[in-house]
Amino acid sequence: MEGKTTMKGLAMLGIGRIGWIEKKIPECGPLDALVRPLALAPCTSDTHTVWAGAIGDRHDMILGHEAVGQIVKVGSLVKRLKVGDKVIVPAITPDWGEEESQRGYPMHSGGMLGGWKFSNFKDGVFSEVFHVNEADANLALLPRDIKPEDAVMLSDMVTTGFHGAELANIKLGDTVCVIGIGPVGLMSVAGANHLGAGRIFAVGSRKHCCDIALEYGATDIINYKNGDIVEQILKATDGKGVDKVVIAGGDVHTFAQAVKMIKPGSDIGNVNYLGEGDNIDIPRSEWGVGMGHKHIHGGLTPGGRVKMEKLASLISTGKLDTSKLITHRFEGLEKVEDALMLMKNKPADLIKPVVRIHYDDEDTLH
Amino acid sequence: MEGKTTMKGLAMLGIGRIGWIEKKIPECGPLDALVRPLALAPCTSDTHTVWAGAIGDRHDMILGHEAVGQIVKVGSLVKRLKVGDKVIVPAITPDWGEEESQRGYPMHSGGMLGGWKFSNFKDGVFSEVFHVNEADANLALLPRDIKPEDAVMLSDMVTTGFHGAELANIKLGDTVCVIGIGPVGLMSVAGANHLGAGRIFAVGSRKHCCDIALEYGATDIINYKNGDIVEQILKATDGKGVDKVVIAGGDVHTFAQAVKMIKPGSDIGNVNYLGEGDNIDIPRSEWGVGMGHKHIHGGLTPGGRVKMEKLASLISTGKLDTSKLITHRFEGLEKVEDALMLMKNKPADLIKPVVRIHYDDEDTLH
Amino acid sequence: MEGKTTMKGLAMLGIGRIGWIEKKIPECGPLDALVRPLALAPCTSDTHTVWAGAIGDRHDMILGHEAVGQIVKVGSLVKRLKVGDKVIVPAITPDWGEEESQRGYPMHSGGMLGGWKFSNFKDGVFSEVFHVNEADANLALLPRDIKPEDAVMLSDMVTTGFHGAELANIKLGDTVCVIGIGPVGLMSVAGANHLGAGRIFAVGSRKHCCDIALEYGATDIINYKNGDIVEQILKATDGKGVDKVVIAGGDVHTFAQAVKMIKPGSDIGNVNYLGEGDNIDIPRSEWGVGMGHKHIHGGLTPGGRVKMEKLASLISTGKLDTSKLITHRFEGLEKVEDALMLMKNKPADLIKPVVRIHYDDEDTLH
């Protein structure tokens, strides 16, 4: 980085268009850090951002929010971190002093979804270098026993999937249904399992995802191609339904299915980004004419340093193996474009691609 | 009761028709009690049951679920209660051993809304005598310092209204909006106040209700006749919105208003019986595209003895005055028909009517 | 049972003395069931009861509270169960309508520890037949895919051990210390793991228990013979301490160790029966001079049908293997005496003994 004032990154040029651009390297405020990527992963939401215009039009905004990196600069007030440190970068990097953070909702710091800054309010991580706000509070040191490519699954996939299970308020021995088993949904299956679920129905159809779901703790696969999933679930539970539902796929109509398959006195947790539709429809009758205690939750994943550290400890202790999510591997920053196109084109065997970037001074930088 | 085998009651004869009928006095199982009414109150849901057919057609089903009474018979296994005891009868009388009760949802014992038995699964309380299941667990002794007509407000109005505030998860100093200030909504205002709310917006229009809302702790009245309530709330809060919303009136469209007026990281609690409409619409965008942590709760009030005792203590200690709800008073069982018709016709000055029934042996029965 | 009016059981004759006695078969009330044992296990607390007089003197009280059995009689109001059904019998059988149960504490129904009835307030399960109160609410059907001897671990060991983890309020990725790894402590290790703990320190010394602890999810073994456990834990965590502690062994002095090894803003959950000592000492300074938010919890396990069903589902789905706890196996009711003496004498290789009882009509009784 010495002497450089610009950086190269893969950007959204406008709706439907991507390309490599050269930009000024960001300022590093007193609490901030500049980081270069060691591992990157594209996310379905990157494709939504570009090709569906889900967050509106953006021009020359660098993409990406899943990264493990190495610190190249720290601000004057940063205490815990120094140049050369390898860090897990969460997709969500809150402002920790804000009103919402003090109330327990850091992901909404400064306004709804305000903790989601990368490739939303500022440039993302698909770049030679990227900026992290409140570095001490938002960056977790990468444990030596975790590979960058495994750790990059923590940035968004693990924390988002597990948050679905947290939102669904899963208790020991609960029967759970996870709707959608892409990479986030698979992590919801794993999260439900880590929170003590007994029977776990995983709703999906792609063979590879179904196989991996079983490895992560699912006990039953429900294929929507075999008929209405509500009927399948009710049949499999003697008409009782499930205790909890995690929604990690589908669309605005998925909530109705969840409400219909769940018992009274229960929780539905959504972590699916709902890109289309005016309304989510909650069926009045099955929602107990307003009085069925079928609690409906939906939330952006928590971010920040401590969440990353906690989840990383599940990998370090061998209790969670994120490498099962990785189906495609690339080397070199420029390959992030290929990885992103894979996410757009979704071949049948894809769960998640990862790009690893190496540096000559990776182990000597300081 | 000596020697009598039948009883008179005000019944739903069919949809749209009421009348007095004579029925066999119910059996009293080993855990049960038979009770005669000391105070009765009709509820809006009684009118929904009869004139809207909200729970389907019923023939010769005695109406009513709000009562204070006196025990005339107890089953062989009843330990806490004896003939002559004056008791508060909750509208919801759960089966306490059921799976849902063990999970913390007694109001859904035996199935969704299963704890609501009076004038739903069995005859109600507008009768010379009525049956109570699991008497020890469901009947609270009437404290000597509370009048039957004040206590009958506990059966449904207080516990339902307060449950709305409980569902909305109100914390110290929260800014709250209560939508709907009929008798239940007024108790949601009081409940929000008892749970520590600071500013409380009460949404209503009838002058008498608005005046009483201010006495129960509301700080601002929002009249929907003055324009969109969401806009009024946002304006009054400098665009921030409220921390919590209690829905105690309106219809399936009210939820959209609640979602629009509330901050991210918040709770909406509904206790309004939703009588019509296929779906409740949750606006996708304002619900944070699925990720705004605007938790949506809706539930039937808890019932049972302990809830009645806890709420009664608020009256005994002078912290809650339910008499403010009572706008019309009647004497004699036969007047419950007039009281019910008042609820149907809703004159402008009505909040809640009460019927008091006296017996010569009220103080000597044993 | 036909025609028999008495039954044989292994009883506490007085403090320090056990023996087989003949007693009248108990009455079966309308909500109750009579059950014959299919699998029994003695518990350390049985030995405390007899040889330490922990609950005071008792004469001719049949011992035992861990059983899987088969129903031989049901009361007239029992709906879910019939003669011949094989059932898991929880050690704790609450009265579900009591005040404490309605407040969420069924284990204390009717008074502190009041849900613990077997070999405490009434005869226990080491008998030809035993009585179960509120059978519908307290007995869980034994799933066909679980062996009685594996299921009997649910009655007390699993539910108690897991409750320790519940009381310690374990969250995803927490670092946890479990003090004591007898059978309950091993289940606290498993419980912590099922609730999402990352690193788990297990404090013990017996090799077999330590080996099994690692299989149940422990990541580090702390042997108190190697020095002060607080120092060992602090050293292993770079002075930070652990997030949560479960106490499943030790004595009244163990709490001081827990307080010293835990971070501020944390929870300590105890499920150890404290048999001796006037006081539990909480060190003032390390407890933050009263302000450290080191929450201290201790509680009797929940019992009842639903808890058994939820935990059984962990066995049915292959997520929990209770057979690892069973080190000694016996056949025949009379062998429960040998099993009990094993618990008293505690050989080094003992975790838990089980007694299996067979009947000619086990599969045809109805």
Added chain:
Amino acid sequence: MEGKTTMKGLAMLGIGRIGWIEKKIPECGPLDALVRPLALAPCTSDTHTVWAGAIGDRHDMILGHEAVGQIVKVGSLVKRLKVGDKVIVPAITPDWGEEESQRGYPMHSGGMLGGWKFSNFKDGVFSEVFHVNEADANLALLPRDIKPEDAVMLSDMVTTGFHGAELANIKLGDTVCVIGIGPVGLMSVAGANHLGAGRIFAVGSRKHCCDIALEYGATDIINYKNGDIVEQILKATDGKGVDKVVIAGGDVHTFAQAVKMIKPGSDIGNVNYLGEGDNIDIPRSEWGVGMGHKHIHGGLTPGGRVKMEKLASLISTGKLDTSKLITHRFEGLEKVEDALMLMKNKPADLIKPVVRIHYDDEDTLH
């Protein structure tokens, strides 16, 4: 402040000695603010600090942690605040990005009790000017409708007293005992009342405090001079005991009383600073031999901007009147010494003294 480089303050010179000193005005970092006092109040813990040496020896440390003030300087990154703003200064000013803050315990940011900085880790507020860390996150704007002297009660008294009620997990209609009714205990009474308590026993003896306790929601006064308070409470509750206890006075032995007077399945919340004694004794037997679910909590009050804003709204809406706490009023910074000596000498009519400081440019500073 213009041109001044030093400031005058009332300091602890050493254990047992106070005096006015002149010190360099603190640096103002980019996130910080410098504030001059508008209202100050001494706290019992100031007297503990000086005359009991409770936090160890300190030399020339300016005292005080309760203040309302006016901003005289802000750091370059401060966004919400500007010179001239009148602000409520919480006694606890956390570092919001720290690990403990992210876990929900900001008062322990950086280590146990680490959020308590004033007159502990740095100079306090009894000074011409004082330093506030993370000003945007820690300072609340003083609402125009609240007087500085009423608002200064929020800094510690209200938030600490109410936190006791929060820690005791008070629910609607609970019977509560508050032990100790100095200014913090009175606010615990008010807090219990704001959280929905029914019957509230206040344990105290000074007449003025007892009178005020009744005004804040206490229903029964228990005077320890009339006999054992446990016996008095059990007698008054027909032997049942209370649902919750808040400890706001007494010493390490008070916990045993709390455990003895409380039901199983309950919570004890402590906010009393425990200055002496090696251990807090929890009586083994009454604590249910470790299994009574009598949860024990003790914690430093939360601080920060949002907590101040929430509690201030209770004053703005007329729901909390803190002026009842103020028994002695002074004018001028130098009078803080007289106020502090009052707290040391505790005359019978004292609850809380307040010092008001006026400036010529109070309304024109900007």
